[in-house]
Amino acid sequence: xxxxxxxxxxxxxxxxxxxxxxxxxxxxxxxxxxxxxxxxxxxxxxxxxxxxxxxxxxxxxxxxxxxxxxxxxxxxxxxxxxxxxxxxxxxxxxxxxxxxxxxxxxxxxxxxxxxxxxxxxxxxxxxxxxxxxxxxxxxxxxxxxxxxxxxxxxxxxxxxxxxxxxxxxxxxxxxxxxxxxxxxxxxxxxxxxxxxxxxxxxxxxxxxxxxxxxxxxxxxxxxxxxxxxxxxxxxxxxxxxxxxxxxxxx
Numbered sequence: 001x002x003x004x005x006x007x008x009x010x011x012x013x014x015x016x017x018x019x020x021x022x023x024x025x026x027x028x029x030x031x032x033x034x035x036x037x038x039x040x041x042x043x044x045x046x047x048x049x050x051x052x053x054x055x056x057x058x059x060x061x062x063x064x065x066x067x068x069x070x071x072x073x074x075x076x077x078x079x080x081x082x083x084x085x086x087x088x089x090x091x092x093x094x095x096x097x098x099x100x101x102x103x104x105x106x107x108x109x110x111x112x113x114x115x116x117x118x119x120x121x122x123x124x125x126x127x128x129x130x131x132x133x134x135x136x137x138x139x140x141x142x143x144x145x146x147x148x149x150x151x152x153x154x155x156x157x158x159x160x161x162x163x164x165x166x167x168x169x170x171x172x173x174x175x176x177x178x179x180x181x182x183x184x185x186x187x188x189x190x191x192x193x194x195x196x197x198x199x200x201x202x203x204x205x206x207x208x209x210x211x212x213x214x215x216x217x218x219x220x221x222x223x224x225x226x227x228x229x230x231x232x233x234x235x236x237x238x239x240x241x242x243x244x245x246x247x248x249x250x
Contacts, residue, residue: 003247005045005220006210006237007199008227010035011052012065012081018052033068039227040073042234045249047073048169048222050101050128051081052144063095070096078126078169085112086119093120101169103128104142107149110163117164126199127160128169129153131186138186145173153186154193161194168194169222172202177225179205182213191217207232207240214246
């Protein structure tokens with residue numbers, strides 16, 4: 001069985017790591033390079049760096065920030081936010097990222113996912129899917145969670161797999177920043193519908209929540225609050241999961 005991954009997430013706005021609730025009420029969580037370096041030293045399997053203001057502001061990801069993080073860490077890291085073309089993705093990868101994540105641009109232009117996979121390989125292409133429960137369905141949200149689409153999360157993830165995505169980063173907006181645990185019904189539904197690795201995001205507040213997500217089908221668990229504010233740590237999370245029989249990296 002493949003090792004399950006523990007992945008700290010760095011949401012960046014205005015050059016600073018931030019964390020909010022339901023994508024709102026953002027509070028400062030430090031410098032992205034300092035935080036990335038700390039997680040690297042603590043043994044993160046990967047990092048995810050999301051420039052969350054890029055799409056709403058209509059701009060590209062800040063490449064200088066990406067290059068600074070690349071110089072500071074040795075673990076693989078994914079960068080998302082404002083990537084709208086093969087050229088944008090290439091620039092981010094050349095700046096040092098190992099994978100790129102697309103969300104709004106994938107919804108606006110689905111063939112872009114195939115173009116990215118053909119250009120860089122599916123292993124580099126992560127489709128981030130922000131989901132909100134609305135009208136009895138799991139609605140795909142874009143533009144930093146500000147805009148609801150007519151897309152249903154499970155069908156959208158199936159389509160992204162068919163177009164060449166290598167991984168799904170599945171975020172529950174309803175659980176984001178609440179510390180109440182991941183949206184397990186959403187996670188089970190999506191992970192059962194695709195063969196791609198699914199990374200659970202949104203809601204981790206205790207180490208038990210990480211185990212619940214893996215049990216529900218996640219290949220990795222993304223978390224922010226419990227690590228940013230040192231409510232727990234990566235070594236403790238790894239030991240907790242190992243004690244419960246989950247395959248994690250030594």
